[in-house]
Amino acid sequence: MSQSGRKNSSAELTVGQMAARAGIAVSALHYYEAEGLIRSTRTPAGHRRYDRRELHRVAVIRIAQSLGLSLAEIRAMLDQVPQGRAVGRADWQAASEVWRAALEDRIARLVRLRDQLDHCIGCGCLSLESCPLGNAGDRLASEGSV
Ligand code: FES
Incomplete structure (x- = not known):
């Protein structure tokens, strides 16, 4: 007890x-x-x-x-x-589909960043307009340019 x-x-x-x-x-x-x-x-x-x-x-x-x-x-x-x-396993697998798109988006962004890294290390500008490291998420892109 x-x-x-x-x-x-x-x-x-x-x-x-x-x-x-x-x-x-x-x-x-x-x-x-x-x-x-x-x-x-x-x-x-x-x-x-x-x-x-x-x-x-x-x-x-x-x-x-x-x-x-x-x-x-x-x-x-x-x-x-x-x-x-x-x-059961089927329940977890079905539920994990919710994460698939989010993970695939992250993977795609990381691949783009990896591919740009050599250039950016030599550049160093961290431009908000053109540098993928300076504005990695481009969070305001959907709102259009200012
Ligand atoms: S640091 Fe210049 S383009 Fe990324």
Whole structure:
């Protein structure tokens, strides 16, 4: 029995167990939960309990972060993954399609930057108009020229 008197199911993890198993800080779990990326239940005493399957979601979040995906992109993918039931490979593969376009866009931009790097190192102008390093994202291009 746990301190709360509630039997701790083997399918549930405390926040400390979850953090240890996932290899991350407790505060990171709290953050993911506050952002709606993972969820927990509460014991009568108010202690968090995580379904063991939430570990897979945390692993996916960490992979996405290592790929440089934004919180919104991570959420968009995880929103496709059912919660509260067993999730299979097909579920994860279907959900990961959400990331494909974002990753392919990043890869294309990195390839362009790599191909320009030798020139830019010799140039050094970092022009906002013509240098791919000076304005890598060209974030305002859709608004037209000034
Ligand atoms: S630094 Fe001049 S074009 Fe990139």
